[in-house]
Amino acid sequence: MKERDYLNGWLISLYSSLKDKNKQIKEMEDRVLKDKRLHEVQLKRVNKWLSDENLDQIIREELEYSQEFLEKLPKDNERKLELLKNGKKATLYMIEKVQKELRD
Secondary structure (H helix, E strand, O other): OOHHHHHHHHHHHHHHHHHHHHHHHHHHHHHHHHHHHHHHHHHHHHHHHHOOOOOOHHHHHHHHHHHHHHHHHHHHHHHHHHHHHHHHHHHHHHHHHHHHHHHO
C-alpha cells in the first residue's frame, strides 16, 4: 500500500471519530444542562435539611458528604465536556493537515 492510501484510510477514521465526538459533545451538553438543574434542586434540599439543629450526627455527616458530591459533580461534567471539545479541535486539526497532504 502506498502512503497516500494510508492517509486516506486515516482521514476516513478521523471523520468517523469527529462524528462520534460531535454526538458525545451534544449528549454531554444536554447532560450538563439537565444535571445542573437537578443538582441545584438537590443541593437546595440538602442545605435545607442540614439547617435542622436536631439532625442526628450520622445523618448530618451523610448529608454533608452528599453536599460535597453535589457541589463537585457539575464541575466534573463540565470538565468532561471541555475535554471532548478539545479532542474535537485536535481531530479537526488532523483532518485539515491530512487533507492538505493529500492535496499536495
